[in-house]
Amino acid sequence: MSTTLVEGVVESSTAVCDHSHTKKKILPSEIGTDYSFKRKIVWKNVFAFVVLHLGALYGLYLGFFEAKWLTIVFVWFLIFATGEGITAGAHRLYSHKSYKATLPLRVVLLILQTIAGQNCMYIWARDHRQHHKYSDTDADPHNANRGFFFSHMGWLMSKKHPMVIAKGKTIDMSDLEADALVMFQKKYYNPLYFFLALVFPVYLPVYLWNETAWTALFTCYFLRYVALLHITWTVNSIAHYYGTKPFDMNIVAVESKIVSLWAGGEGWHNYHHTFPWDYKASEFAAPLNATTTLIDIMAYFGLAYDMREASISMIQKRIKRTGDGSHAIYGSKKVDDNHNNEMTKMQ
Ligand SMILES: [Zn+2]
Ligand SMILES: [Zn+2]
Numbered sequence: 001m002s003t004t005l006v007e008g009v010v011e012s013s014t015a016v017c018d019h020s021h022t023k024k025k026i027l028p029s030e031i032g033t034d035y036s037f038k039r040k041i042v043w044k045n046v047f048a049f050v051v052l053h054l055g056a057l058y059g060l061y062l063g064f065f066e067a068k069w070l071t072i073v074f075v076w077f078l079i080f081a082t083g084e085g086i087t088a089g090a091h092r093l094y095s096h097k098s099y100k101a102t103l104p105l106r107v108v109l110l111i112l113q114t115i116a117g118q119n120c121m122y123i124w125a126r127d128h129r130q131h132h133k134y135s136d137t138d139a140d141p142h143n144a145n146r147g148f149f150f151s152h153m154g155w156l157m158s159k160k161h162p163m164v165i166a167k168g169k170t171i172d173m174s175d176l177e178a179d180a181l182v183m184f185q186k187k188y189y190n191p192l193y194f195f196l197a198l199v200f201p202v203y204l205p206v207y208l209w210n211e212t213a214w215t216a217l218f219t220c221y222f223l224r225y226v227a228l229l230h231i232t233w234t235v236n237s238i239a240h241y242y243g244t245k246p247f248d249m250n251i252v253a254v255e256s257k258i259v260s261l262w263a264g265g266e267g268w269h270n271y272h273h274t275f276p277w278d279y280k281a282s283e284f285a286a287p288l289n290a291t292t293t294l295i296d297i298m299a300y301f302g303l304a305y306d307m308r309e310a311s312i313s314m315i316q317k318r319i320k321r322t323g324d325g326s327h328a329i330y331g332s333k334k335v336d337d338n339h340n341n342e343m344t345k346m347q
Contacts, residue, residue, distance in 0.1 A: 083228055084112060098278060255268055274318060
């Protein structure tokens, strides 16, 4: 059995998952990627995704040639708003606890996340915490070492690796188990999904601006649902493949401007895997981090508070210690040059 050590995984992830900052390294014998493992395809999921994608393609056609302009605006609005249910809600609030939110904001984020339809908050957060704790190993649900397609969407059409099942049981979810709203959504997820993700977005355009139910179904359900799925999935695929590693070159996650553009700032993924508890998930705010700007606006109105951030000195030290030298300002080459200049002056 061949295994690959992915260093730095535990160090960068436990800071979020259990806040312990333990610098324990995973041993190769303990966990890695077994490339000889043969995945089993779950055909009913393949069928469901084929149906969803055919529906989305037809929705795209209707969007161009049949839909009313208000329906198009509504589709774009839904993609953005429910995307924030994922990024500001499922990701930065519920998975990483990088800030706190008042009850009204939590209710809104839970509703938006339900409309997004990417499984209940509890399972979304558990899978994501597991992704950070065991990044790109066999225990990572979307292990990028298994290929681009697998990390993008193949993992949802494959039987879980036994290590994903085993380690999934060890993820601490006590905070969400104590959250009545999250557990309510988990218990009633199927009916909630049916009414919020399917009936509501289809009914509204029919009722408010006389869109046909047919066009509303394929644009406001199939198209906007599949579009957001792919936007979200690129964080696990593109942002684990194509980009630089200015903060930690020992991990697989990279910085991706393009993913940040369409995924509300979630593509600064090398930073995010290095400082997962930072509410900004990057060094930047708008325009390439819509979610951070949104959380800042929520904080202005008192709806979000206690945002956690990495300090500049902490970031600088980390860049110097583990970065690949590509950071625009503090790249290791520049830090070393400055350091050398300082040394020259002292001599
Ligand atoms: Zn990741
Ligand atoms: Zn994360």
